[in-house]
Amino acid sequence: MSIPASLSHLIDALRILPGVGPKSAARMAFHLVQRDQKGALELANALENALGALKHCRHCNTFTELDVCEICLDEQRNHAQLCVVEMPTDLMSIEFTRSYEGLYFVLMGRLSPLDGIGPNDIAFKQLLERASDGSVEEVVLATNFTTEGEATAHYLAEMLRARGLKVSRIARGLPVGGELEHVDPGTLAQALIERRRV
The missing domain is CATH 3.40.1360.10 (Dna Topoisomerase Vi A Subunit; Chain: A, domain 2)
Structure with missing residues (x-):
């Protein structure tokens, strides 16, 4: 079975998290896409916001x-x-x-x-x-x-x-x-x- 490229990319992206292997990343990706799209959007927005707002204390x-x-x-x-x-x-x-x-x-x-x-x-x-x-x-x-x-x-x-x-x-x-x-x-x-x- 061929996995759509966008889903495969999401799975690969989730694997950067500590302790997340290929199976866990796939479960998370399928859950976000199938069961919790609102949560997935909140996660994406929170990540974008954190990356834009956070810096190191001088x-x-x-x-x-x-x-x-x-x-x-x-x-x-x-x-x-x-x-x-x-x-x-x-x-x-x-x-x-x-x-x-x-x-x-x-x-x-x-x-x-x-x-x-x-x-x-x-x-x-x-x-x-x-x-x-x-x-x-x-x-x-x-x-x-x-x-x-x-x-x-x-x-x-x-x-x-x-x-x-x-x-x-x-x-x-x-x-x-x-x-x-x-x-x-x-x-x-x-x-x-x-x-x-x-």
Whole structure:
């Protein structure tokens, strides 16, 4: 059976999502086209709107619709602490714990030599500029406890300490190989409270 080109293109487009293989993409595509065309149009509009409206915060590199995100603009936060995370989902996970009151920096990735991702492929230079702005006293490394996350934390710790900054690492209340967005808030809060110098 030949699949119409437009449907085949939709299936291929859905496969870019993490964890979506060919069968899942086909099920989603058929569902959207056959059962929920209104939902499909809302999804298309939401994607177009997000791509047009979102940009990176010029201070912390997370997604925002403004030049500077709400967290960076909040004067009540501790501007002497900077928590470094891999992705915006990690920032959201930490915020959900309500146990950290400093600012953030989002790398938008992590070192992964096997995937060809080195220091120039993520926001290391931006982070170093941000951490060296004179207001930051402590940098909290909250990268994931994966091999790549650990390598990223080690690399950053060396560079930040060389600039005279206090560097700490969130505690290992998290499972080895775990990702922040999948950790319960209590465990994540405890990991932040028990962070240690590296």
